Amino acid sequence: MVMIPSFSVSRRRLLAAAAALPVAAHAPSVLAQNGPLKIALLTSLSGPFASLGESMRMGLQLFLEQNQYEMGGRKVELLVEDDHGKPDEALRKVRKLISRDRIDVLCGVISANIALAIRDVVADAELLTFISNAAANDLARGAASPYIFRPTKTSWMLGHTGALWVHGHVAASGGITLGSDYAAGREYIGDFIHTFEAQGGSVGQSIWTPLGTADFAPIIMNLAAAQPRFIYCFLAGADAVRFLQQMKDYKMHGKVPVIGPGALFDQEDVIPAAGDASMGGISSFHQSPGAPAAADFVRAYQAARGRLPGEASTSGYATGQVIKAGVDAVQGDIGNKAVFKDYLLGNAVGTAFGPMHFDPRNNQAILDIYINEVRPGPDGKPLNTVIHTYERVQDPGPKA
Numbered sequence: 071m072v073m074i075p076s077f078s079v080s081r082r083r084l085l086a087a088a089a090a091l092p093v094a095a096h097a098p099s100v101l102a103q104n105g106p107l108k109i110a111l112l113t114s115l116s117g118p119f120a121s122l123g124e125s126m127r128m129g130l131q132l133f134l135e136q137n138q139y140e141m142g143g144r145k146v147e148l149l150v151e152d153d154h155g156k157p158d159e160a161l162r163k164v165r166k167l168i169s170r171d172r173i174d175v176l177c178g179v180i181s182a183n184i185a186l187a188i189r190d191v192v193a194d195a196e197l198l199t200f201i202s203n204a205a206a207n208d209l210a211r212g213a214a215s216p217y218i219f220r221p222t223k224t225s226w227m228l229g230h231t232g233a234l235w236v237h238g239h240v241a242a243s244g245g246i247t248l249g250s251d252y253a254a255g256r257e258y259i260g261d262f263i264h265t266f267e268a269q270g271g272s273v274g275q276s277i278w279t280p281l282g283t284a285d286f287a288p289i290i291m292n293l294a295a296a297q298p299r300f301i302y303c304f305l306a307g308a309d310a311v312r313f314l315q316q317m318k319d320y321k322m323h324g325k326v327p328v329i330g331p332g333a334l335f336d337q338e339d340v341i342p343a344a345g346d347a348s349m350g351g352i353s354s355f356h357q358s359p360g361a362p363a364a365a366d367f368v369r370a371y372q373a374a375r376g377r378l379p380g381e382a383s384t385s386g387y388a389t390g391q392v393i394k395a396g397v398d399a400v401q402g403d404i405g406n407k408a409v410f411k412d413y414l415l416g417n418a419v420g421t422a423f424g425p426m427h428f429d430p431r432n433n434q435a436i437l438d439i440y441i442n443e444v445r446p447g448p449d450g451k452p453l454n455t456v457i458h459t460y461e462r463v464q465d466p467g468p469k470a
Contacts, residue, residue, distance in 0.1 A: 106147040107397065107404060110167045111386075112188075113178040117155030118282075118307070122180050122382040125338055126202060129386025130177070132374055133394075141394045142402030149173065155180070157187035164188045168195050174404045175200070177389045180382070182206035182254060189213050198407065200393060202385040207257060210465045214432035217407075219414065221392045221426060221435050222385050223356045224465045225254065228331040229261025231439040231460045232354035236262075236300060237269040240327055244274065244299035248289065250309060251278040258304040258331050274298065283309055286316045294322055301326055306333035311343040318347040332357060332454075335444055338380025341452050348452045351444040356423050357384045358440045360456045367422040378453075379422075388421040395419045429467060436464045 111130055114123035127150060139146045149171060153160035160179075167173045168191070176192060177200040179185045185204035192199040193215040201209060201220040210224050236245070247263065249255035255278070263273050275296070277289060293301065305313050310333065317323045328334075332355025335341060341348045359368050359378045367387055371379040379387075392414065399413035400406045415433070419426045427436040439460045447453030 105144075107141055107144045107175070107402065108147050108149065108171065108173045109175045109177065109393065110149040110151060110171065110173040111178040112151050112153055112160060112163060112167075112176060112184075114155045114180045114184075115150075115152035119155050119180045121307075121339060122203070123152070125380065125383040126178060126180065126386040128375060129371070129379065129383035129388075130390050131386075132370060133387045133390030136370065137390075137394065142397035142400060142404075144397075144402040153179075153184055155184070157184050160184040160188055161191060164191050168192075168197060174198070175393055177393065178202050178386075179204050182209075185209055186213060189215065189218065193217055196407070198396075198404070198410065200389050202389040203382060205254065205257075207261075207465070210429075210432045210434040211468050214434070214468060216411070216433065219392065219428060219433040219435075221389050221419075221421070221423075223437060223439070224434065225257040225331075226261045226465055227356070227437065227439055227463050228354045229258045230265045231441070231463060232302065232329060232331065233262045233265035233269065233271075234460070235352070235354060235441050235458065236302065236329055237266055237271045240329065241299040242269075242271040245302060246274050246293065246296060246298040246300075247276045247302045248313075249276070249278060249304040250281045250283075250306070252281050254306075255281075255304045259302070262302050273302075279305075279309075281309065284312065286313050287320065290316055290320045290322055293326065294320070298326055301328050303328055303330040303334055305330070306336070307339060310334050310336070310340045314340070314344040314347040314351070323347055324350055327352065329353065331355065332381060332442065335442065335454060336380040337378045337454050338383060340380075341444065341454070342377065344452075346452065348444045349446070353442045353454070354439055354460075355381070355442055355454075356437045356439055357381045358442050358454050358456050360442070360454060361424060361438075361440055363420070363424040364422045384422050388423050388426070391421045392419050392426065427462065429464060431467045432465070434465050434467065436462050439463045 151163040182204040199218045205225045249259040329352045332353045335351045335353045396410045415430045424438040440456045441458040442454035443457045444452045445455045
């Protein structure tokens with residue numbers, strides 16, 4: 071665990087001093103409210119999602135630094151835990167954070183399997199939890215909880231808007247889907263196909279590839295032979311980089327439109343490595359460095375890290391913005407959960423993603439979804455550029 075000190079008096083000394091005063095024994099809530107607000111970030115700092123986890127941490131820490139580690143009149147103590155990308159490790163860390171560290175708020179989580187694994191533990195503990203990145207649809211549906219907010223997208227929100235864009239602006243038939251063969255890939259591709267067909271379109275072959283595929287040559291050769299009118303693709307991280315680079319190597323770059331959820335063309339995680347091979351790519355995403363709402367954050371992040379932010383760093387920053395809005399509304403009294411939740415459910419929060427409303431059915435963010443096209447930026451380098459905005463996209467939510 072990495073602890074970021076942000077207050078001058080240690081918690082142990084504060085508790086010892088309070089114990090010497092007779093009134094302290096009769097006012098534990100006052101002591102808790104005046105002490106540091108303990109926020110824990112659970113993210114992946116090792117394992118396959120380590121780069122995303124580090125970016126998420128940097129985004130959240132940048133926000134806290136800009137606000138002098140203060141929310142609602144209280145100093146903030148940030149505890150950072152590495153889940154190693156493993157659900158069992160995440161469960162162990164969360165239980166420790168609740169029982170031993172006695173945190174007030176939990177946030178973070180890169181992958182859906184970890185979000186679903188910790189769901190019952192945080193819900194049973196009635197711990198205010200903010201899922202910053204994991205997109206599993208069920209967290210807005212059957213697994214929704216009144217104590218879990220999700221200030222990010224669902225898989226459906228991206229697959230659905232991607233299908234609307236492709237059907238209206240690219241082609242209504244003749245396309246192929248390509249996805250990593252695991253839960254997230256199946257969900258994104260499935261949501262795209264469902265909406266595309268609901269619009270009257272038809273999709274051809276669906277190609278699945280193992281997570282961590284190094285050689286896409288056989289698939290690309292098949293794509294060259296099939297000559298599809300578009301490829302809707304869910305690949306992320308190194309898989310996305312290898313696919314885009316190999317499309318260029320085999321002279322398929324630019325010959326067929328490549329569209330996908332934003333992870334395929336993530337500004338921080340993919341585009342710098344893929345370079346010109348990413349040019350012309352189109353994605354549906356709740357994040358864009360070209361979105362007006364992100365301008366101040368983009369400048370600050372570039373100054374801090376020397377690069378443009380992607381989804382994970384923006385999600386860390388936006389999560390901080392949402393938590394602060396709720397804590398400020400209760401003037402630091404985090405125990406007043408009803409007012410905290412009512413404020414977030416009743417008011418839009420300005421974030422680096424754009425204006426964020428929360429659906430009272432499931433605490434899921436209602437977000438603007440951007441259609442980004444990778445174009446040359448002012449410096450000539452590939453830049454996600456907003457070409458269309460679907461405003462206030464709302465997940466279907468729980469079944470009635």
